[in-house]
Amino acid sequence: MTGSAAVGRDAAVLVLDVGGTSVDGAVVTADGRVVGGIRRFPSPEDNDAATVIGRLAALLSELRRSAGHAGVDATAVGVGIPGPFDYERGVSWMSHKLAALRGLDLEGPLRRATGLPVRFCNDAAAFTLGAWWRQHPTAPRLVGITIGTGLGSGFVVGGRPAGDQEGAPVGGEVWNAPFRDGILEDAVSGRAVSRVYRQRSGGRRIGAGAIAERARHGDVAAVAAFSELGDALGEGLAAAAAGFSPTRVVVGGRVADAFDLFGPRAETVFARAAGTRTPFDAAARPDLALIGIARHVAATGFGAARSAPGSPRLRSGPTAGTSDAARSGHGDTPPKGGKRT
Known part of the structure; x- marks a missing residue:
């Protein structure tokens, strides 16, 4: 379902927090409830691009089934991922992790696999937003x-x-x-x-x-x-x-x-x-980044094709796990027209 949630059912985001060691996944409702707990999967770090994308798509399919069983409607996908990454277009410029994805479009394959709009944001920035929302709201x-x-x-x-x-x-x-x-x-x-x-x-x-x-x-x-x-x-x-x-x-x-x-x-x-x-x-709980990713999706519109102009963005820079080569600029700088964020 790509439109509004059915009457009597909560809207939810299928959330992935992608790292080099593991990928955390959860179904998170618009009000920040994690439905069915957190799933942790080994990262497909060392695989080829088709395998990595296929694994992420499969994880999202599993989360969507979980959402259905819980009686909530998945209306969007949110992916938190380190930089350098073009969060607007869904293109990775990393070479220090998930290197097979460098320069490739992730938005299209994940959207086609789920039939849902896909949002990307920086994982550390999402963690901070989740920490404000659930741990320090004042x-x-x-x-x-x-x-x-x-x-x-x-x-x-x-x-x-x-x-x-x-x-x-x-x-x-x-x-x-x-x-x-x-x-x-x-x-x-x-x-x-x-x-x-x-x-x-x-x-x-x-x-x-x-x-x-x-x-x-x-x-x-x-x-x-x-x-x-x-x-x-x-x-x-x-x-x-x-x-x-x-x-x-x-x-x-x-x-x-x-x-x-x-x-x-x-x-x-x-x-x-x-x-x-x-x-x-x-951090007082392990789901803060996941909640922050869902919060970002909610801010840009559940199920909207694109976020509205002026909507808050989470584009903070490279995060935990970035290599020395990337940090020194030797390997993770996108070509002209890409964004190092």
Whole structure:
């Protein structure tokens, strides 16, 4: 069904949050209810384009069946995905993940597979919108930070995406903000935690999750690695978001599972650097990005062929998982006419 929901049935969005490690899927109603829980699927990261698109289409078909069983009408598809990506046209310019899709149209195949209009948005920006809607709806100026393999961000004012005219960094990006001898993502990411731990322990490189477990068991190098992450997040964000003056910061992404090991320190360092105390906390629920994606679709019109002029957009820049090559501009820059967002 591509029009209005049938009488007595709720309208819903079929939502995919696409990452390099996994794809989360859910049916989300217009009022932000997740129907039937979250489904997590392995990412089709290393497959060819036809396989990746076919897998995403199959996941959407499964979600549509779930919506039908739950008595709700799917009226649109929402896809949250990292940049670089042309969110208007549905074309990926990534080469660091899902590289087989680079330069290809995703909107057309997914629309044909579902018979529904398809919207795309940046996953970190969607996370921030979901965090405002479901966790901090009274926060005047909210910053969302996603920390995974890399660093993503979003800025929201009064429940809508903020622009640079409201003090947000251009494109909502902080990953590439100058920091010490490099950029902020060099110091605030899962890669950074792994690198610092390896340097301090002299051991082999392991992931941030394993390092967090060691930190909780008293491993001195692991504790130090997360302390350095907190220092860098607080100091770097205070500089990158100085023009925005956030009233709240919420942290998501896989590394946020270890928020207790770095979040309080980040808040303290931010307060010292910014000259004002701003509360930091972790994402309180795992569906914030999914809800934010659905919120974006709702804002642009359930079932509308195209969003109305002036509708809020979620175009914040590259997010958790973007590679070093992409971040330095060597590989993920779209050709002339594309958008690096």
